[in-house]
Amino acid sequence: MQQFEQKLRTGIVRAFGECFGSAVEEAQITFQPTRKEFQGTHTFVTFPFLKITKESPEETGQKIGEYLLKQGNLIEGYNVVKGFLNLVLGERTWLGVLSDMLDDDEYGKGATNNRKVMVEFSSPNTNKPLHLGHLRNIFLGDSVSRILVMAGYDVMKTNLVNDRGIHICKSMLAYQKFGKGETPEEVGLKGDHLVGKYYVVFDQHYKAEIDQLTRKGMDAEEAARKAPMITEAQELLKKWEKKDPETVGLWEKLNGWVYDGFDKTYSTMGISFDKIYHESETYLLGKDIVEEGLQKKVFFEESDGSVWADLSNEGLDRKLVRRADGTSVYMTQDMGTCDFKYNDFPMEKSVYVVGNEQDYHFKVLFKIMKKLGRSYGDGLYHLSYGMVDLPGGKMKSREGTVVDADELMEEMFGIAERHTKELGKIESLSDSEASSLFKTLGLGALKYFLLKVDPKKRMLFDPEESIEFHGHTGPFVQYTFARISAILRRADQLNKEPTVDVSIESLNAVELDIISHLSKYPEAIQLAAEQYSPAVIAQYIYDLAKNYNSFYQEIPIFNEEDDSALRFRLALSQCTSRVIKSGMGLLGIDVPDRM
Helix, strand or coil, X not given: CHHHHHHHHHHHHHHHHHHHCCCCCXXXXXXXXXXXXXCCCEEEECHHHHHHHCCCHHHHHHHHHHHHHHCCCCCCEEEEECCEXXXXXXXXXXXXXXXXXXXXCCCCCCCCCCCEEEEECCCCECCCCCEHHHHHHHHHHHHHHHHHHHCCCEEEEEEEEECCCHHHHHHHHHHHHHCCCCCHHHHCCCHHHHHHHHHHHHHHHHHHHHHHHHHCCCCHHHHHHHCHHHHHHHHHHHHHHCCCHHHHHHHHHHHHHHHHHHHHXXXXXXXXXXXXXXHHHHCCCCHHHHHHHHHCCCEEECCCCCEEEECHHHCCCEEXXXXXXXXXXXXXXXXXXXXXXXXXXXXXXXXXXXXXXXXXXXXXXXXXXXXXXXXXXXXXXXXXXXXXXXXXXXXXXXXXXXXXXXHHHHHHHHHHHHHHHHHCCCCCCCHHHHHHHHHHHHXXXXXXXXXXXXXXXXXXXXXXXXXXXXXXXXXXXXXXXXXXHHHHHHHHHCCCCCCCCCCCCCCCHHHHHHHHHHHCHHHHHHHHHHHCCHHHHHHHHHHHHHHHHHHHHHCCCCCCCCHHHHHHHHHHHXXXXXXXXXXXXXXCCCCCCCC
């Protein structure tokens, strides 16, 4: 399609020269998709060129359309609606487009652009297991990374693990007090689940202490500060910062259990990273940048010694970057980590996948790095996403009411098994094949449901709805792929190779719709990359699956007596199959050959 659109641009440039005696550059010629209520696929807008043509929008469109029609091999019709020239491509053009797709094993892949992008996602704390809130983050980061690679970028996937701080010490303290030396193996828990259990235990005892202190007449805020559990956790953090061997040993042991647990969860999800950073390695970074900022007058120092950035002229506020006692704040270490990551991977774009509760923080961070003159400053981007709710309400980690990622995935596998067995479609599969199918469907349903919604929107996740085989769901798309796979297997048995004969006399409207939709796949990839939005791909693939199912219901394939028409429909099916597999792959979703 790109080759044909290039011919179309060349034709329009020539039309300007011959019809209006004016020269325009090919780069000025762009197309929009034709609105569904009008005939055509490509729309050329004439309004920007009226100073050149010195004619009305309608007359300009008519002359260009007539010129293209007379060329004989560009379009077979056109219509003008005000200043919009809608072009109707000929069937042979579409057949040529499909033939090119059939021969392109990497259809949709963009040319390498030599631009580096780092995508940071997941970023869990090592005091609890991954939960539903993490899943949207992880699936977004993974999918965006895949889309950017497909669009031609050099991508590094990173994970900054929050492995230090007071929240980690809370789990450590509770384990010290109540753990009795138990291990994940002894109690039959994944390591991250065991450590998460003690984070909940800490909160239970901490709340009980606050309650006791307030009953004795202490103010609630003072009780929260002076309760023994929190003061002991703070002392533990000080010991860790002083590298006390016993404290560091306990920290390493518990974190090691958590990492083992995380690895298993990531493996089930099909998620990997190119590099994992740890906050324990980066939390002291940034102090030199504070000095640099003072010299460059990006920061200022208060009389008490604290250092601030004044961004009030930027529509923001004053932001502390170093405490009066010289210690760092989160902004300090985030500034340092920016440089640290850039030194590892000199990227033009750095994408942070973080929930929208951190919108303000990243606005401040990015403004500061630009003011400091960082070459990568303009490429810093916060992929802000909305929270995920469940029919039962919000989640709270410290109260143990989170929806655990491992348990949710297991639940999804079970729902997939129940739905599939109800449809009675797995009789021919072995037990191991059926088990693999349930996992493919369950994980696909989960990922698709979380990715099909625009990242910026808050969403409600319903496990039962997500697994339906009809509607805008992952299993619907997966089932369409399996249906096409069955068609192609039968074609292979009949020795019918998918081919495109450009001399086929006529195409059905639904066939033309599918080819037209397939031709837009590269465009959808580039758009998804520009917007950092897997939802673009999810919608595109869903629409393609719907179109193909309409084709399957309306038009016979193996009952077709004309051999060229039969092979063409097989080619259409094969191209659709490839794009569905490719598009679902960009969402991190596998598609089964049989369902």
